Amino acid sequence: xxxxxxxxxxxxxxxxxxxxxxxxxxxxxxxxxxxxxxxxxxxxxxxxxxxxxxxxxxxxxxxxxxxxxxxxxxxxxxxxxxxxxxxxxxxxxxxxxx
Numbered sequence: 001x002x003x004x005x006x007x008x009x010x011x012x013x014x015x016x017x018x019x020x021x022x023x024x025x026x027x028x029x030x031x032x033x034x035x036x037x038x039x040x041x042x043x044x045x046x047x048x049x050x051x052x053x054x055x056x057x058x059x060x061x062x063x064x065x066x067x068x069x070x071x072x073x074x075x076x077x078x079x080x081x082x083x084x085x086x087x088x089x090x091x092x093x094x095x096x097x098x
């Protein structure tokens with residue numbers, strides 16, 4: 001029998017808050033501080049879905065704010081970070097979802 005492992009990471013605002021390695025056929029996850037129970041079923045799936053949506057929203061907002069900040073930099077500031085004004089405009093014009 002082959003065990004499959006899954007790494008679970010929950011991040012909010014770009015900061016890792018929890019990371020665990022879970023065996024698919026086991027009822028516990030191993031973390032640096034011990035074992036935590038793995039929730040299964042509809043409620044657990046819904047909880048995972050909500051966390052994924054929250055993670056997507058956080059990533060979306062980080063990209064949006066980064067591109068707004070990039071569009072507000074002067075040519076001298078762009079030169080300091082090694083970006084041309086045309087590259088900055090192109091990046092700032094990209095949709096936030098990409």
